[in-house]
Amino acid sequence: MSCCAGSISSPLLDFFDARERMVAAARPVSCNEKVELSQAVGRVLVDDVFATLDMPGIDNSAMDGYALRLNEICEDGLPVELRVPAGAEVLSLPAMSCARIFTGAPVPLGADVVIPQERVRLDADERVHIEGEFAKGANIRRRGEDTCEGDILLSAGTRLNAAAIALLASHGMGEVDVLRRLKVALISTGNELIEPGATRVPGQVYDSNRAMLKALLMQSSCDVLDLGVTADSVTELQQTFTQARDEADLVVCTGGISVGEEDHARPVLERLGGVSFHGVAIKPGKPFTLGYLGDSPEAGIPFVGLPCNPVASLVGWQLLALPLVHGCQGRIPAELQQFPVAAGFSRQGPQGRRELLRVVLD
Numbered sequence: 275m276s277c278c279a280g281s282i283s284s285p286l287l288d289f290f291d292a293r294e295r296m297v298a299a300a301r302p303v304s305c306n307e308k309v310e311l312s313q314a315v316g317r318v319l320v321d322d323v324f325a326t327l328d329m330p331g332i333d334n335s336a337m338d339g340y341a342l343r344l345n346e347i348c349e350d351g352l353p354v355e356l357r358v359p360a361g362a363e364v365l366s367l368p369a370m371s372c373a374r375i376f377t378g379a380p381v382p383l384g385a386d387v388v389i390p391q392e393r394v395r396l397d398a399d400e401r402v403h404i405e406g407e408f409a410k411g412a413n414i415r416r417r418g419e420d421t422c423e424g425d426i427l428l429s430a431g432t433r434l435n436a437a438a439i440a441l442l443a444s445h446g447m448g449e450v451d452v453l454r455r456l457k458v459a460l461i462s463t464g465n466e467l468i469e470p471g472a473t474r475v476p477g478q479v480y481d482s483n484r485a486m487l488k489a490l491l492m493q494s495s496c497d498v499l500d501l502g503v504t505a506d507s508v509t510e511l512q513q514t515f516t517q518a519r520d521e522a523d524l525v526v527c528t529g530g531i532s533v534g535e536e537d538h539a540r541p542v543l544e545r546l547g548g549v550s551f552h553g554v555a556i557k558p559g560k561p562f563t564l565g566y567l568g569d570s571p572e573a574g575i576p577f578v579g580l581p582c583n584p585v586a587s588l589v590g591w592q593l594l595a596l597p598l599v600h601g602c603q604g605r606i607p608a609e610l611q612q613f614p615v616a617a618g619f620s621r622q623g624p625q626g627r628r629e630l631l632r633v634v635l636d
């Protein structure tokens with residue numbers, strides 16, 4: 275028998291179905307902007323980005339050492355005829371000689387191997403003798419071996435991390451086209467809630483969910499419209515939800531979505547929009563709600579109702595809200611990573627709900 279949330283007649287949604295519905299509810303923001311690369315971390319690419327250069331741009335040395343022709347290595351050693359630092363022009367290596375070369379410097383035409391200096395002995399005449407065996411091409415980074423001009427570097431929908439920014443910089447891009455930041459209205463409800471830092475009287479609870487969710491939204495590169503704490507009052511909730519609908523792309527609200535008489539968020543949501551689903555077969559996080567503010571899911575903005583118990587809030591955010599946020603940001607949706615591991619404990623899960631435990635991977 276399935277559990278119920280909200281009313282005895284509403285069955286709980288399976289976790290994976292709920293996740294799919296979150297992904298399906300996402301509508302990506304439509305506006306783009308150009309930002310400087312230094313401001314682009316966390317932003318989402320509008321278009322595919324293509325390589326503007328071959329990378330590396332020239333055959334160059336991966337070591338400090340000596341460049342030479344492998345078939346010219348001989349008992350008498352080779353004289354050093356060239357000195358090539360990084361940034362030098364491409365030179366030609368005279369026959370039966372070698373070049374002193376440094377990491378990143380262009381390999382002279384004719385040379386087919388770079389011998390690291392640790393494997394070289396210089397005799398009294400400064401001739402180079404090689405210790406050990408080397409293969410043709412050793413320690414040479416070939417032109418275009420990473421990327422060739424025109425290759426796709428990054429796909430539309432990629433969120434730019436430090437490595438992606440380095441890649442764009444290495445192709446000379448100082449600016450990049452990204453999607454507008456998602457603006458998320460954040461609301462806590464509950465008469466018992468007070469701000470961290472305020473003096474508490476018995477019965478009051480510090481609003482930890484909003485502090486946590488604000489940090490999570492900022493980590494996800496959202497603009498946060500922090501609407502503070504709204505009392506458990508239909509009138510106040512109606513005002514706050516209306517402001518959120520008018521000013522944001524998406525609403526995240528914690529509290530008041532369960533079934534008690536003091537849980538007013540859900541009826542207000544029904545009045546100003548609608549409920550897409552309420553109640554998921556997970557523990558914690560059962561009263562998780564997806565809805566919308568507006569005339570229809572398409573015409574309105576998505577409303578995520580997180581359960582207030584703090585861990586339930588975090589679980590609901592991480593496993594259900596986040597895929598919707600990513601979709602609205604225009605990001606390529608990440609698959610839920612699943613892999614079995616042996617647990618160092620034994621535990622009986624609840625009936626009819628998938629239990630989600632916080633664990634440490636060791």
Ligand SMILES: Nc1nc2c(c(=O)[nH]1)N[C@H]1C(S)=C(S)[C@@H](COP(=O)(O)OP(=O)(O)OC[C@H]3O[C@@H](n4cnc5c(N)ncnc54)[C@H](O)[C@@H]3O)O[C@H]1N2
Nearest residue numbers: 279462479481482483484529530531532560581582583586
């Ligand atoms: N008869 C039923 N009662 C409850 C059910 C149910 O199915 N039938 N579901 C339970 C589950 S599961 C959860 S989770 C909670 C969620 O209820 P709400 O999301 O409406 O949250 P509240 O009742 O307002 O508060 C729950 C708890 O969390 C504390 N809280 C509230 N806001 C914050 C905040 N911003 N920061 C930190 N802590 C907060 C609040 O004081 C309560 O202790 O409902 C169960 N009940």
Ligand code: MOO
Nearest residue numbers: 558559560583586
């Ligand atoms: O299952 Mo609730 O979501 O107790 O925390």
